[in-house]
Structures are given as structure tokens and as C-alpha cells.
Amino acid sequence: xxxxxxxFRRKSLVIALSLALPVxxxxxxxxxxxxxxxxxALQNQVTALSSEVQQAAEWKNPNTLMHMAGFADxxxxxxxxxxxxxxxxxFSPIFHYQYRDIVMLESExxxxxxxxxxxxxxxxxxxxxxxxxxxxxxxAGKFLSPVGQFRQNIHPSWINKMVSAPPGFGxxxxxPISDMGVQLRGGFPVGGIRTNYSLYVSNGPELKSETEDxxxxxxxxxxxxxxxxxxxxxxxWGGRFGILPMSSLEIGVSFATGKAAVTVLEANDVSSPxxxxxxxTEFSGEALRSxxxxxxxxxxxxxxxxxxxxxxxTEIGEASTGTTAGEGGVWEAxxxxxxxxxxxxxxxxVLRYGDFDAPGLNRDQTQTTVxxxxxxxxxxxxxxxxxxxxxxxxxxxADNDRLLTQLAYGF
Amino acid sequence: xxxxxxxxxxxxxxxxxxxxVLLASSYSASSFAAxxxxxxxxxDGSKVWAxxxxxxxxxxxxxxxxxxxxISTAYHMRIRAGxxxxxxxxxxxxxxASNTKTVAAGSTHVVAKLSKGVTGRETYEKTCIACxxxxxxxxFPGTPDFTDSGGALSKPDDVLINHITNGFQSPGSPMAMxxxxxxxxxxxxxxxxxxxxxxxxxxx
Numbered sequence: 014x015x016x017x018x019x020x021f022r023r024k025s026l027v028i029a030l031s032l033a034l035p036v037x038x039x040x041x042x043x044x045x046x047x048x049x050x051x052x053x054a055l056q057n058q059v060t061a062l063s064s065e066v067q068q069a070a071e072w073k074n075p076n077t078l079m080h081m082a083g084f085a086d087x088x089x090x091x092x093x094x095x096x097x098x099x100x101x102x103x104f105s106p107i108f109h110y111q112y113r114d115i116v117m118l119e120s121e122x123x124x125x126x127x128x129x130x131x132x133x134x135x136x137x138x139x140x141x142x143x144x145x146x147x148x149x150x151x152x153a154g155k156f157l158s159p160v161g162q163f164r165q166n167i168h169p170s171w172i173n174k175m176v177s178a179p180p181g182f183g184x185x186x187x188x189p190i191s192d193m194g195v196q197l198r199g200g201f202p203v204g205g206i207r208t209n210y211s212l213y214v215s216n217g218p219e220l221k222s223e224t225e226d227x228x229x230x231x232x233x234x235x236x237x238x239x240x241x242x243x244x245x246x247x248x249x250w251g252g253r254f255g256i257l258p259m260s261s262l263e264i265g266v267s268f269a270t271g272k273a274a275v276t277v278l279e280a281n282d283v284s285s286p287x288x289x290x291x292x293x294t295e296f297s298g299e300a301l302r303s304x305x306x307x308x309x310x311x312x313x314x315x316x317x318x319x320x321x322x323x324x325x326x327t328e329i330g331e332a333s334t335g336t337t338a339g340e341g342g343v344w345e346a347x348x349x350x351x352x353x354x355x356x357x358x359x360x361x362x363v364l365r366y367g368d369f370d371a372p373g374l375n376r377d378q379t380q381t382t383v384x385x386x387x388x389x390x391x392x393x394x395x396x397x398x399x400x401x402x403x404x405x406x407x408x409x410x411a412d413n414d415r416l417l418t419q420l421a422y423g424f
Numbered sequence: 425x426x427x428x429x430x431x432x433x434x435x436x437x438x439x440x441x442x443x444x445v446l447l448a449s450s451y452s453a454s455s456f457a458a459x460x461x462x463x464x465x466x467x468d469g470s471k472v473w474a475x476x477x478x479x480x481x482x483x484x485x486x487x488x489x490x491x492x493x494x495i496s497t498a499y500h501m502r503i504r505a506g507x508x509x510x511x512x513x514x515x516x517x518x519x520x521a522s523n524t525k526t527v528a529a530g531s532t533h534v535v536a537k538l539s540k541g542v543t544g545r546e547t548y549e550k551t552c553i554a555c556x557x558x559x560x561x562x563x564f565p566g567t568p569d570f571t572d573s574g575g576a577l578s579k580p581d582d583v584l585i586n587h588i589t590n591g592f593q594s595p596g597s598p599m600a601m602x603x604x605x606x607x608x609x610x611x612x613x614x615x616x617x618x619x620x621x622x623x624x625x626x627x628x
Contacts, residue, residue, distance in 0.1 A: 075492070078492055078495055078496050079496075080492075080493055080496035080497070082497065082500065107500075109496040109497075109499075109500055111495070111496050111499060114462075114499065114509070114512075117496070117499050117500070117503075119500060119503070142499075142503055144499070144502075144509065146509065147508050147509030147510055148508055148509070150502070150503060152503065162480075165504070166480045166504055166505075167480060169481075171481070172480055172481040198503060198506065199506060199508065200505075200506035200507055200508050200511070201508060202508070208506075209505070209506025209507075210506065211506075255506060260475040261475075263479060312479055312480075314478060314479065314564075316557075316561055316562055316563075316564070316565070316569075317562075317565045319478075354565035354566075356565075356569065356572075357568070357594065357595055361565075388482065391482035391483060391484060391485070391566075392482065392484060392488075394482075423481070
């Protein structure tokens with residue numbers, strides 16, 4: 014009885030297993046297929062991700078880099094004796110095209126809107142920078158003048174803590190703006206002290222002359238804006254040497270020397286031309302005059318405070334022959350600026366004093382400027398500046414106080 | 425007479441210029457960066473960044489640009505600020521390692537050496553000093569003054585450890601401190617040690 018019962022149970026189990034096996038196999042196959050589908054999907058995702066990662070890595074450090082930086086600003090200026098106007102300071106994109114650490118093309122294009130609504134386009138600078146070694150770079154092309162600090166490094170609106178440039182450091186001032194030529198530039202340590210240098214040879218400046226009676230001519234200005242030809246045939250040499258005795262202090266000295274000649278009669282200075290001399294008349298072959306620039310600058314900063322200053326002097330010699338023969342002239346400018354950022358705030362106060370002397374009294378100016386800045390971000394700044402101007406000639410442009418506001422963005 | 429003096433001065437200038445070029449070239453012949461991008465030193469780079477950028481303009485935070493953008497920007501600044509090639513490579517290394525929350529595989533070797541059994545003082549000097557300064561008063565505007573009795577150190581340890589670990593932007597500062605000060609290899613032990621050093625050295 015017992016044996017037959019066991020045999021029945023075994024038969025029943027075998028039959029049950031036989032019946033269940035196809036069902037189990039079917040379920041298992043379905044699960045395997047589902048799992049395989051998931052694996053295939055994951056493999057596809059991994060392949061796609063791998064491809065994306067490879068592409069991303071491919072662009073992480075390419076040999077050739079293209080980059081754009083620059084700055085732009087909008088402003089409102091209200092002179093003491095005139096109506097206020099909105100305006101665009103400039104839109105100045107800077108293009109960088111770099112091949113490894115060997116060469117970089119740099120170019121700043123300046124777009125400005127004039128009072129007449131016309132858009133003016135100017136090449137601020139365009140250089141090919143060849144990084145010859147860790148301590149020397151050869152800069153060739155049109156470059157910002159390395160004489161002094163303001164024109165080459167401080168003038169961009171998001172860097173300059175005031176809306177305006179110090180007197181004598183703008184166009185037609187005492188400080189050269191730019192030049193065309195070749196420059197050696199770099200930095201090197203001397204013991205534990207950092208130094209930097211620049212040395213250049215260039216086409217140099219041209220001179221503007223003015224006259225009231227077409228007999229006596231005076232030098233009206235030194236145009237140092239990077240001329241594309243050396244019309245006076247004499248190259249200008251110059252440079253700057255900077256030293257940092259401590260990390261928070263830089264002291265620099267600058268110079269430039271060469272010859273320059275009058276090439277143009279300043280517009281609107283001949284009231285009744287009688288000998289063919291019109292405003293804007295161009296000259297060639299005028300006598301060469303000596304051109305000498307000396308300068309000194311410093312910057313010191315500590316925590317939230319910075320103090321900087323600069324002195325520049327441009328001397329033009331006399332000429333005894335030629336249509337525009339006459340005496341030379343001296344352009345001299347100096348400024349000092351103190352800035353203080355209130356701790357744990359985005360507010361900054363700025364105080365600047367400047368003095369500019371030039372041939373002809375109309376442009377001589379002493380200026381005290383106060384400014385309040387709000388740093389929305391470190392490269393987006395809202396500025397309010399007030400200039401207290403004291404000109405040698407009362408009522409002249411140089412004697413007019415001004416309120417200036419600006420939004421400046423460096424990108 | 426004056427013209428003659430000027431002529432002599434200019435000749436002297438030309439000769440000295442040529443001499444400077446030769447001197448500079450020979451001085452640097454063995455240090456030309458043939459490899460690119462050659463890794464610099466993270467710690468030295470943070471010092472270059474803190475000591476040079478603010479001399480002309482407000483400091484720009486590492487997170488403002490991508491790695492490739494920092495390369496071109498640094499070479500542009502090499503020209504403008506008179507940096508050496510080594511300083512340029514160092515500052516690129518610092519900025520590229522500090523502009524992300526996670527460190528790219530290729531850059532871990534650059535910062536790994538900073539976290540090997542360092543003391544709180546060593547961590548401060550290698551990772552924090554660039555922004556917070558040797559005297560703890562902040563190397564440039566926007567960084568807190570540790571010596572201010574009512575300032576950052578008045579906060580409890582757990583808050584400050586959280587700030588150091590995850591990054592923090594001080595009120596009024598346009599730039600945030602990156603997580604772990606930009607050095608992702610700092611351990612919890614390193615962070616505790618550096619906070620202890622900061623409190624002991626600058627706290628009042």
C-alpha cells in the first residue's frame with residue numbers, strides 16, 4: 014500500500030513537472046529577452062555616451078583656440094553749461110585666435126556712435142604675438158602704446174573706475190595712444206622680485222599744426238594713434254620697465270624718443286585762408302622735430318583699497334625751416350586715484366585728482382573727480398562720476414564741470 | 425650739442441635693446457614650453473591669480489570661463505601684465521581646476537600632492553592663502569576679514585565646514601569661494617584641520 018502510494022506520488026510529480034516545464038521555459042525566455050533588450054539599450058547608451066565624451070574631450074584642449082572678450086559701455090553726460098545726452102562709449106570686442114602656446118592673434122575693434130549718429134569703426138589694436146620663450150614675446154602690428162599704464166591697461170570702461178579718462182590721458186593728450194611696429198614684451202624674476210618690460214620700435218607719431226594768420230604756426234597736438242605709414246621717415250623707440258618690490262606694489266618708468274613732423278593743419282583754425290591753406294591741409298616734407306616722452310607710474314593696493322598714479326610728459330622740438338616752422342611744445346599730465354571698496358558690500362568710492370598742461374591755454378585743466386560705483390558683478394559696473402574742472406581759460410570746455418553716469422560691462 | 429647728445433642716447437638705447445633681447449633669449453632657452461598644454465602648479469597659480477589680476481581690474485572668478493576660454497584669456501593677460509610663461513601655465517592650471525565642482529580626470533595629478541598628510545597650516549598656505557591672504561584679512565575686495573570679531577569666524581564650526589566643503593558666496597562679494605577652496609582632494613579631516621588653524625591664527 015505504502016509502495017504504491019509513493020509510486021503514485023512520483024508519477025504525479027513527474028507529470029506535473031512535465032506540464033509545468035514548457036510554461037517555466039516560456040516565462041524564462043521572455044525574461045531573458047526582456048533583459049537582453051535592456052542590455053542592448055544600455056550598450057547603445059554607453060556607445061552614444063562614449064562618442065559624446067570623445068567629442069567633448071576632443072575640444073577640451075585643441076591646438077587652435079578661438080575666443081572673444083572685450084567691453085562695452087553706455088552713458089549719460091550732463092555738462093554744467095549744457096544739456097545732458099545719452100550715448101554709447103564704445104563696443105569693443107577683442108578677438109583671440111591662438112595656436113598652442115606659440116602664437117596668438119589679438120585684435121580689438123572699436124565701434125562708436127558719434128554725435129551725428131554715424132557709427133565709427135576703428136581698429137584699436139591688431140597684433141600677432143609670438144611667444145618666443147617663457148620670458149620674451151614678440152608683438153608685431155598695431156599695439157596699444159606701452160608708454161605708461163593708463164592707455165595700455167586701464168582705459169577699458171569696465172577697468173577704469175571713473176567714467177572719463179584723466180585729463181591728458183585721452184586722445185590728443187600727453188600720453189601716446191597706440192603705435193605701429195614691433196615690440197618685445199615679457200616678464201622675468203630678479204631674485205624674488207618680479208619685473209616686466211616692453212621695448213618697441215615704431216612708425217611713431219605725426220604732428221598737427223595750427224595758425225591764425227598763416228604766418229606764425231604753432232603745434233596743436235601730437236597724433237600718436239598708430240599710423241600705417243612712417244611719413245616722416247624716422248622711427249620711434251620706446252618702452253617701459255616695471256618692478257614689483259612687493260606683490261602689492263608696482264613701479265614703472267617709460268620713455269619714447271624719435272622724430273616727428275607736421276603732416277596736417279588742424280581743422281577750423283584758419284578763419285580766412287588766403288594762400289591755399291585750408292583746414293585739414295596736409296603737408297609733406299616738413300622739417301623733422303625731436304619727439305621725446307618720459308613717464309612714471311605706480312599702483313599699490315591693500316585689501317579693499319587701491320592707490321595708483323601716473324605722470325607723462327611729451328616734448329616736441331622746434332623747427333626752423335618749412336611752411337609750419339615754429340616753436341615746439343610740451344604736453345604734461347599727471348593723475349592720482351584712490352579707490353576703496355566698502356567691506357562686505359558691492360559699493361566702491363573713488364577719488365581722483367588730475368592736471369594737464371598743453372601748448373595753448375584752452376586745454377590746460379585741473380580736475381578733481383569723485384565717483385561712486387556699484388559692482389553688480391566684478392565685470393558689470395554702474396558708475397556715477399562728477400568732475401570738478403578748473404580750466405586756465407574761464408568758460409572754456411576745460412572749465413566746465415560734468416556729471417557722468419555709465420553702465421560698463423567687460424566680457 | 426643737444427642733438428648730438430640725443431643721437432648718442434638713441435644709439436646707446438639701440439645697443440642696450442639688442443643686448444636685452446639676447447640676454448632674455450639665452451636666459452630662457454631651456455624653459456620654452458614645447459609641450460601644450462603643459463601642467464602648471466596649482467598653488468603657485470592661485471598666488472599669481474591673486475597677486476596680479478587685481479592690480480589693474482576687479483578679480484574674475486574661476487567659474488566665469490570654461491577651461492579653453494581660460495587658456496586664451498591667460499595668454500592675453502601674459503602680454504598685458506608681463507607674466508612669464510611659467511606663471512601663465514600655473515594660473516591656467518589653478519583656474520581650470522577651480523572652475524568645476526568635479527575634477528576632470530586629467531587634472532587630478534595637479535592637485536593630488538596637496539592633500540598628502542598636510543597640516544591645517546599647510547593646507548591654508550597652499551589652498552586658501554591666495555584669496556584670504558597671509559594675514560587673514562582678504563587678499564582683495566570681497567573676501568572676508570577673519571580678524572573681524574563679528575565677521576566670518578563668529579559662525580559655528582558646522583556652518584563654516586559646510587561653507588568650505590560646498591563653497592560659499594559672502595554677502596556683498598561678487599565671487600563665490602569654490603567647494604574645498606578649489607582643491608577637491610581635501611578630506612573632511614583636512615577641512616577640520618584648516619578651520620582649526622584659521623581660528624587659532626586669526627580668531628579673536
